[in-house]
Amino acid sequence: MPLPATPPHPGGTTMAEFAPLLVAVLIPLVVPALGFIAAGADAALRSRALGAPARVGWARPGRETLRLLRQQRRSVLGADALLWRTGGVGLAVAAFLLVLVVPVGETPAADLPLGIIWFTTIDVALWALWWLLGWGPNGAFSLIGGYRFLAQALAYELPLMFALLAPAVAAGSLRVADIVSAQREVWFVVSTPAAALVYLLSVAAFSAWGPFSAASGRDLAGGVLAELSGLDRLLVLGGRWCVLVAGAAFAVPLFLGGGGGPLLPAAVWVIVKTLLVLAVLIALGRGVPVILPQRLAEVGWVILVPLTLLQILIVAVAAAVGRA
Amino acid sequence: MGLGEVVAAVLFWVSAVVAIVAGALVFRVDSMARATYALAVSFVAVGVAVLTLRQDFIGLVTILMMIMEMAIMAVFMVSYMGMNPALMPMDMTHAKRPSAAIAGGVFVLLAAAALLIPWPLVPARVPSDLIVRIGEALMGSKMLVMLTVSPVLFVTIVAGIVLTSPRGRYDRFGDRLRERPRDPEGGGVGR
Structure with a gap:
């Protein structure tokens, strides 16, 4: 890991040295917990829409978890279990690695000088994970789902990379903490709105969620999810919520001023803002129908790539003028 | 030698071994998908090794590019490789003798270069x-x-x-x- 050299403390070890370790230990607990809340809210909205009381929906993630834990794993003939399980376990791991560079309050678990590149690296690993999930079970619908995700990735990845660059250019740094401190006066969601919008859409896209869930579409009998059962299914469904939470959490230092806010401590503000971004993502998932990847490609390359490039141009000129 | 350097050294050697083993597995496995992702693992291990040498950007970008490349390459390998559509188990090697000769020659050349070139010593203060x-x-x-x-x-x-x-x-x-x-x-x- 590219950990920066820590300056020596003259007074021996302090509590501050253990703070990153503490944050790292809390990540695998807090991220799934937020995922549970988000899954419950989504299910509550769905049960309200179906005419059932909302509490049925809120209880659904817990009941579904218990059900899948007890369910016997269905085996598939000719499945490549190694690659399949790698894809399943990898989603949650990728989510935790993404959150590693999010500053909770003052302290990220890992204060990487190249935090933005780190994020991009992990989000590209999601390409491999979703495709492996499609390939693993030796099923036609799953395989088509995996290919659909890659086709979708070609549409969203470049706009996402440019959208990530806009805050970095505005702050003049790839370190996430520097991007947070550059937003003391104006949040980047205000000064770079196009990048924030593209980032939000891309989070839904790399999580194969909502309008971008063609890879697990109902027209494919579940696509990449089709053959999953028991613990494997739990890991993938839970992992997808974790990836959504991680994407929402990373939006906070990028565009929403990090832990900045009145009264409450910074760590609480990070979680509150993460939940707000998740609420927007859930509303997006409930309000917009699934879009097929072949339609997304043109939107991504004809509209979003020029839009994000224009955004970077404006930001770069503003930064150059500001520094001059 | 501080704790950080020990960890970096251990990580370097572990990732070096992983890179070589995964690279060898590319030719031992019988499925296009496994071969492609064994290669991806090998490249990720190379990226981690580069990270331990404190070349953060090159290390991360190696990992990023190679995972992306292998994810796309898997699609092409499955589509176009071999007489069968690569959905069946298949042998990953061909032209075995010339390949072995070329691989051995390149290894000797690179290893000789690594050992014989008078590398400059790293100054105490980078x-x-x-x-x-x-x-x-x-x-x-x-x-x-x-x-x-x-x-x-x-x-x-x-x-x-x-x-x-x-x-x-x-x-x-x-x-x-x-x-x-x-x-x-x-x-x-x-x-």
Whole structure:
């Protein structure tokens, strides 16, 4: 890991040295917990829409978890279990690695000088994970789902990379903490709105969620999810919520001023803002129908790539003028 | 030797071994998908090894590019490799004797270079502008060539796509670019 050299403390070890370790230990607990809340809210909205009381929906993630834990794993003939399980376990791991560079309050678990590149690296690993999930079970619908995700990735990845660059250019740094401190006066969601919008859409896209869930579409009998059962299914469904939470959490230092806010401590503000971004993502998932990847490609390359490039141009000129 | 250096050294050797073992597995496994992702694991391990040498950017970008490349390459390998459609188990090796000879020769050459070249010793205090200096040492005198070659390469790529594309702009929109295209699948922008 590219950990920066820590300056020596003259007074021996302090509590501050253990703070990153503490944050790292809390990540695998807090991220799934937020995922549970988000899954419950989504299910509550769905049960309200179906005419059932909302509490049925809120209880659904817990009941579904218990059900899948007890369910016997269905085996598939000719499945490549190694690659399949790698894809399943990898989603949650990728989510935790993404959150590693999010500053909770003052302290990220890992204060990487190249935090933005780190994020991009992990989000590209999601390409491999979703495709492996499609390939693993030796099923036609799953395989088509995996290919659909890659086709979708070609549409969203470049706009996402440019959208990530806009805050970095505005702050003049790839370190996430520097991007947070550059937003003391104006949040980047205000000064770079196009990048924030593209980032939000891309989070839904790399999580194969909502309008971008063609890879697990109902027209494919579940696509990449089709053959999953028991613990494997739990890991993938839970992992997808974790990836959504991680994407929402990373939006906070990028565009929403990090832990900045009145009264409450910074760590609480990070979680509150993460939940707000998740609420927007859930509303997006409930309000917009699934879009097929072949339609997304043109939107991504004809509209979003020029839009994000224009955004970077404006930001770069503003930064150059500001520094001059 | 501080704790950080010990951890970095252990991580370096572990990732070096992983890189070699995963690289060898590429030729031992019997499925295109496994071979492709064994190669991806090998490259990720190389990236981690580079990270332990404190070349953060090169290490991360190696991992990023190689995972992306292998994710796409898996699609092409499964589609185009072999007489069967690569969905069945298959042997990953061909032309075994020449390949072994070339691989052995290249290994001897590189290993000899690594051992025999008088590498400069790392100074006790690494200069802060190390990356800039490496960049200038590597590329400084060749920038003019690169600046000339890169547009030529880019134009070649674009021209190649234009020439091979079965349905270009004029096929879709007509000679005056005014007709409505009859695409098999509508694009997302509504053209």
